[in-house]
Amino acid sequence: AQRVTQPEKLLSVFKGAPVELKCNYSYSGSPELFWYVQYSRQRLQLLLRHISRESIKGFTADLNKGETSFHLKKPFAQEEDSAMYYCALSGSNTGKLIFGQGTTLQVKP
């Protein structure tokens, strides 16, 4: 079955601390993995995708096929990073996204 799991509902860190939001997936083929972010009162937007291998707003994510994980990392959290983060995969020809339950990141001053 295709599934995305984000084990943490809430992650609370202090400003300047490292952040790792966990994402594990279950998919039989070669999925494409994404991280979406939703800031307060804003719409869901793409943060990054594994295929582009880029760093956005200091965030990176590496696809680990052996561990079927796509954890999101940032070495030094900022208060403006506080938001809801969703991991998602796309594996079908239709491009539909399968989302995890989401993790709320709270960065305290």
Added chain:
Amino acid sequence: NAGVMQNPRHLVRRRGQEARLRCSPMKGHSHVYWYRQLPEEGLKFMVYLQKENIIDESGMPKERFSAEFPKEGPSILRIQQVVRGDSAAYFCASSPDRVANTEAFFGQGTRLTVV
């Protein structure tokens, strides 16, 4: 480009009524996806449409739910005879191509409350 527009933002319906949710994709986008988010859960795929065609409706409940994306006008998600369990946030996303190749842009969502 105003982005993906969904209306209404909030919709209250009594049990048994019909709910119509509208989604206007970004200009130039011909692919539309609908997702539902129940309280305390992630977004769940419902249906994928291209202009005048339903491509994948594997996430749609078998009864009471339908979707369309006509040649002209917005995409419509229609829920007939709503029940309390339909209360959720409904999100629409659009892309110029299937999202595996390009980014999907999301609307603000419609929050449906069934009373």
